[in-house]
Amino acid sequence: MSTGEPILKINNIEVKYHEVILVIKGFSIEVPNGGIVALLGANGAGKSTTLKAISGLLNHEDGKVTDGSIEFMGVRIDRMKAEKIAKMGIVQVIEGRKVFEHLTVEENLKVGAHMRKKNGRDIKDSLEMVYHYFPRLREKRTETAGFISGGEQQMTVVGRALMTTPKLILLDEPSMGLAPLLIHEIFDIVTRLNKEENISILLVEQNAKLALSIAPYAYVMENGRVVMDDTSEKLRENPDIKDFYLGLTDVGGRKNFRDVKHYKRRKRWIT
Amino acid sequence: ATISVGALNDMTGATSDVGRDYALGIAEAIHYVNDTGGINGKQIKLHQFDYGYRVPEALTKYKLFQRLGVVAVLGWGTGDTEALSPTVTKDKMPYVSASYSGHLTDPKKTPYNLFFASDYSTNARAALTAWFDKKWPKHKDYGKRKPRFASSYMFASPYASAPIKAIKDQAGILGFDIGPDQDVSLFAIDTKSQNLALKNFKPDVVWHGNTTMSVSATLRDAYSLDLGADHIIDNWGYDENLPKLAAKAAEGAMGPAVCAFFGEKVPGMDKVVAYAKKYNPGIPANKRLIRTVQAWADVLILREALMRADKAGKLDGESILKLGFETMNNFEIGLGAPPVTFTATDHRVTSVVPVYEIKNGKFQLVEKVDLKGRWPEKWAKEWMGW
Amino acid sequence: MATTFLPCGVYHENYKQDQAWWQTKFIKSKMFLLFISLFFIIPWISDTYWLSIANLIGYTVLGALGVQLLIGFCGQVTLGHAAFLAVGAYVSTLLVLEFPWPALLVEWGLAYPLSILISAIAAGFWCVLFGLPSARVKGFYLILTTMAAQFITVDFVITQYVSQIGGRGQAFSLPPGTIKVGPWVIDSDIKVYYMMIVLVILCVVGLVNLLRSRVGRAWVAIRDNDISAEVMGINIIKYKLLAFFVAGFIGGIAGAVWISNLAAISPEHFPWFLSLWLVGVVLIGGAGSIHGTIFGSIFMVVVMELLQMAVIPLADTYPKLLVDFLFIKESAFGLAICVFLIFEPNGLAYRWWQAKNYFNLWPFSY
Amino acid sequence: MELFFMTITTGVMVGGIYALIALGWVLIYKCSGVLNLAMGELTLIGAYVSLAFYSMGVPFIPALLLSLAVGFILGILTERIFLDKLIGEPVLTVIMVTVGLSFFFKGIVELIWSTDTRVFEPPVFPLEPFRFGPIVVGQVYLWSFVAAIILLVIFVCFFKYTRWGLAMQATADDEMAALSIGISARFVYAAAWAIAFMAAGVGGTLLGNINGLNISVGYMGLLVLPAVVLGGLNSVPGAIVGGIAIGVMQNLCGAYLDQYFPGAVKEIAPFAFMAIFLLFKPYGLWGWERIERV
Amino acid sequence: MSASKEIKSGDVLLELDGIQMSFGRVCALDGISIKIKKGEIHSVIGPNGAGKTVMMNCISGLYNPQKGSIHYKGERINHLKPHDRAKLGIARTFQKVEVFGGMTVLDNIRLGRHIHYKSGILSGAVYLGKTAKEEMEHRKFIEEEIIDLLEIEHIRDKPVGMLPYGLQKRVELGRAIALEPELLILDEPLAGLNIEEVEDMARFILDINQEKRWKITCLLVEHDMGVVMDISDNVYVLNFGNMIVDGTPEAVQKNPVVIKAYLGEEDLYATRK
């Protein structure tokens, strides 16, 4: 882990939707400055909710941080408006491929550079960078984003986030729906951004193997709580993680999906 | 003891341009009545409501009046008055309205609807006749062809459409060519297309059946589109505001007046002016209209009827009608209004209509047309009630 | 927000129980109380003024149900529903006044009930006519076609032509005693009240039933996601038009019933304002909820009445207030809508849902 | 024939004013996806404010500019007080709030200026018409048209060449995504409301100069909705084309159709026509189509 | 469903012949032909933007291909609307979940059975007798066959919009099989799921394919090679609208073109191991 103060500190927060549905309780994590942290967890554990709580988009879905605090570079942000938080340097890649459907791919990317001080060359360079990573987008750059394929939309969304120059990126399932070849690319990009531009990253990813391979530290969530957190090496060795997040059998090999047992096999951490 | 009277007024709706002044007049006139002894010593309690010229609102307010126990209602528009008329008849509620619709003058159908003035149909016939008498002979085409007549009014407004059948009938009698009607809303401020359509017909005279607001807009557009016709205007569109709003475009416009204009030197006007100053000092006299005078006249005949019925000892609806109104014979209310006569078979008060013309922004009498005198048979039978 | 959490300790043993209307004894007795108070207590304790307000609420509920169905359950935005109330009202008025009913039917007081049915059907079809564009037009573009329904129906067809039938000028008069249901002549607020309440209950129950059966699910599916609804085998055009029909039908009933409360009917009873007002009722009550419609109606009518009540006594001291009353009422009303929606953008039903869940989960919420 | 040409010319001229008001609709829709049903009242307010300044003796152009300034401030205020809190709420709710606002504004205007017709006194544009051969055009109309076109050009340029143009479209498309990359939805909305207020104000002032001003000017604001829809709810050029087209159509219907369907055909025709037109082009001429891709 | 004829397992259920579909300049499908036999699981793979989803849309009727024909059980169905094709027994799930967010899970699944309900508008409004009985019967089916199978008892009364992504996918699958289709199109059913859920989902797919109760033919679009290779009988590989390879999973895995265009050199099961 890198040195210094953590860039993001979540302290014992509690999140409710519609003032009655409690989804996150007593939840704390830290993201070190310039580090990558992975957040793993089953469906509905509250990973996306956590990210929205950080970026302030929770308000938008009638959710609220009702307890605890979120600090970004020492400033409390859990009561701030979303755009203010974004201005401070937190950008979220929302799950569900939210492109601006009616804009073209290139316009989508350009909107990403909205917050930057106007600098034509700079934006051109970033565009080039995105096209370099996703050559498919270059081909599609004049298409309306709503009509391109699911994977292409995913690329657009990730590309759009790259166009901003944030201090912290919250990535919600960046690899979803991408072809195998591209998944590696995406993770390469993430590591490079982290190394070269010194952007801190909070990564939510279902592909635990890859997530653990690029993030030195990870948290495991269940039911709105952190149930485990450790360095990636340690987690990879953990038998539960192996079984439930990496899909490895005890022997270590991959099992055939035809052989998956029929009975209910879900394990619950005691929370 | 007090007597409750209801008043329905339009201070905010489509006819508020004339309705507000009328409403003020009603309140001032009631003050006057109370100051001068009320109804044989009983004071009148006035329940005055604004109904925004909306029929539904009028219906609810009428229900409210019933609950408040009023003995008579001072109404306003034609739509609501006609809509309420069967109910009023059934309830035996004297209903003195500012709607001078000819439909309300037949006691066989609408015995409880009353007003002091010549009705719209009579006014319209008179105005057209006056134009035919005085203006047409001066026209360059006089004697070469028939004069052309068209009308412009809001079709859907019962008020504006009330006299249309009559005026067309009159145009037929006088030998006009009749052109297409134009629909102009009471709120209209853009009447270009109507004027263009009129222009296609090239009328010599146009009847405007709306109130001042939209009439002034129509006149302005007619002027700027160079229509080149004369205008005759219904009573509620013809007041002191017209020359102000339409400026040059209003020059030469003709119309009937059912009583004296505000401030004119006629008997009783001093009281009207004094009460206007006393109760509404905020409104300068040059902003007051003939509407105030009309309101006074309506209140004054109601007072007379109430006094007569009260003297006879009964203040229920039927007695107010039978012992009050229908006993008036050439009753003089002053204010330049005609002497009022109601009989059990005819509720038309008069057949004589003074028609004016605007000259340099002032009203000038053109002719007093006496319809009964000219067409006695038609007046007696055929023209009754429409 | 369809879900509610059952109170702790209540379980269902079979599907029938789970699908029943009134799932617990408690709710059953609540409903019984409601019934009693609607039919006996309210008419007994209220004077004519309050009854007339109750009638206004009933009318608003009936009118808004169709809007709720279209906006809240089928996702078709409408800003012209007053047109269909107008069709209902005019068809039934014309039938009552001008149709040569056989004497027997009039005597038995069936003429008016029959005319309600006919006018509701007519309004339903009229609504379908203006719903036709919805096959292609989506989202806010549909607002235009529904506004067209309003202006064409009320401001054009009815104002210019229908209301001139019989040379009546503008308003059809319905003098007291015209309207008869069975042996009763509907001439007092209490009779209107009973008729209204029966119809409101019938319509609400019918609509709720529809919504939990095949047709209603199809509507909601179209609202939520029309493409996947289509792929699941729903003929969306058919169901949209069906929704328009039902909405128009209920609207027609509302219009036809309302005339029993009036001395005359004019196009001004159905201005565009009424359409907006109905949408307001639905949104304030909460889109997508039937009891929201009822809450919304009560709220809107009562706010209006309170404004009115506040002004009349004040007018004695400030006569100027009476002159400006309509303006003040209008702007206060507008402001009330704004403020309400700013603080409760999801409507009253949402608050209700929150409160209910809070209490159901209480005291062991988590 | 003369009638025909005159109808077309007046139609085009009034259409220019409609286009201005339509622009207000489009702007607000374009960046927030909200149909602003208070547009008519914005027109009304702008018109009355400039009338008020003019009656106080301020010359016409400064009066107009002053009313623009007032419109700007009112726009920002409206957005801050009423709409700001609704970011993220259902669009229909926001539309209903604009309905509430329209009642509110209308009541206020009536309270201050009451319901009579008022005219610009002394007249700004002479009542005497221009004559081009047989064709007669009121001066008011001509000048209004010119003013409307100039303003339209200014607005169009502003949106085309500033960086906020893109941001506005993005916000309309997906508010949440726009927020997530730091676009200030609040700023976008405030700007849109301010500009809509100003555009409507100019439109209203010009309308008021024609035959005077009363609350039916507010109805004109509604009447341009077909124009907006014709062009497509989020197309600025569409608003212009739509405005003029509707102006022409209205006058043509008034002049020709009225004989066959007496009554308010003129007011109804645009709505009826658009309801049919939408069957063929459900998103107007240049509106964004809904993307139905799964 | 009753209208169409029954066919035996092993016969051709769906046949695409020379399908061509382009959007303006973009040619999304260029002469695609496939044959799907009843009772099998076929998969379509290919890089992003290859045209897989477009192909599924053509089958379910959302797009009309410009050229080529679609035969279902030997009948040409090109002209049929999506809802008519659903009645023939074609159901599908979507790439981005397209659930009915405001409805409960139960209602979503009930909606899937829409074509099996009979009650109309009048009986619906009365909700007595026939309708009530019918609702009850279907409820039984849903509870016992679908909810049990998919293990979603605990959420049956929640609105789907509030559920986490993975469960929404599951509900979507439930909704699709509630139609009791013969052909089920699954567009990326595994995206965004963790390994445990992927295993569950793979199990469900195998179950509905194999269990006697269902016997649903599946057409699967996926990027998760592990699952695709394990459970499919046949794999098609699309690239830029062209079919580049078509064969058994083993053959496809070894094909160098596929490796280069799609899988990547380094390891075959890139997503999970």
Ligand SMILES: Nc1ncnc2c1ncn2[C@@H]1O[C@H](COP(=O)(O)OP(=O)(O)OP(=O)(O)O)[C@@H](O)[C@H]1O
């Ligand atoms: N708008 C909402 N209203 C109510 N409840 C919600 C809402 N959004 C999410 N939830 C609930 O919050 C919980 C956490 O959801 P969240 O989307 O954060 O999960 P997640 O960990 O991101 O899952 P996934 O891996 O599927 O994306 C879930 O139980 C869900 O039902």
Ligand SMILES: Nc1ncnc2c1ncn2[C@@H]1O[C@H](COP(=O)(O)OP(=O)(O)OP(=O)(O)O)[C@@H](O)[C@H]1O
């Ligand atoms: N309605 C449409 N309009 C225009 N272009 C379209 C449309 N639908 C699809 N396309 C184009 O067709 C191409 C194929 O898209 P498709 O969605 O089938 O890809 P895919 O194979 O499903 O990819 P992914 O794995 O990323 O989902 C895309 O590049 C897209 O641009």
Ligand SMILES: [Mg+2]
């Ligand atoms: Mg998530």
Ligand SMILES: [Mg+2]
């Ligand atoms: Mg796809």
